[in-house]
Amino acid sequence: MDQPTMLAPYRATPEIHVLPGYFPIPTLGIIPSNAFVIEAEEPVLVDTGLAPLQAEFQEALRSVIDPADLRWLWLAHTDQDHLGSLGWLLDENPDLRVVTTFIGVGKMSLYAPLPLERCYWLNPGESLPVGDRELLAIKPPSFDAPETTGLYDPASGALLTADCLGALMSEPAQEAGDIEPKHLEEGLMLWATIDTPWLHQVDAGSFASTIEGLRALEPEVVLSSHLPAAPGMADELFGMLEQVPACEPWVGPGQPVLAEILAGAGG
């Protein structure tokens, strides 16, 4: 895969659709980039896909729900890979409320201000009532942006972890369990060392204790923004994450690699 690609939506649980995009990263493989639709009484969209895939994302979204029926847009955080169709959604559905934080609004104000009357500020530890359930906002153990807000849906047992528990991969997979275990572990740890390099500076024991709070929820399925749906794998994934502070720090490719890429491209 050498281009961003949107694959067909699938159900991770009877009420949660995954809208899976993939983004190639030169020399490293591909990274999933998921959005989610939670079919609560007040339907929730979590994130809005990749900017290069706006048309494909919007078609995928329409295949699972009429965007006009969405009530909430939950932003896991405001990194660009989560915002591809944000502007389109705000135009398409004037009643849509954006769930984010004070910091999320502040960061967006630097380039695409969110109208405050369209926002709902929710901090980790607080819950969002969506008709038939309350979604619990959580702070994932690892994150690359201060406004990051994952969620736990008690009705489905799904834990949405934003960028936490993502994995670099060599090819798309329907479920995380379809990835060869060694590749999954390597891909998860590589992603974590790249995306959250600060983990090398934290005490491994303290980090493990931050994971315990999520383990206690006993999630039935983990839904990371950057991993295929992972039913029945929470303990396994948390176990991998706990090892990241002790991993070798990642160093990006330098100028010799760029020179090679440019030479290969005839540059």
Ligand SMILES: [Fe+2]
């Ligand atoms: Fe991010």
Ligand SMILES: [Fe+2]
């Ligand atoms: Fe991300």
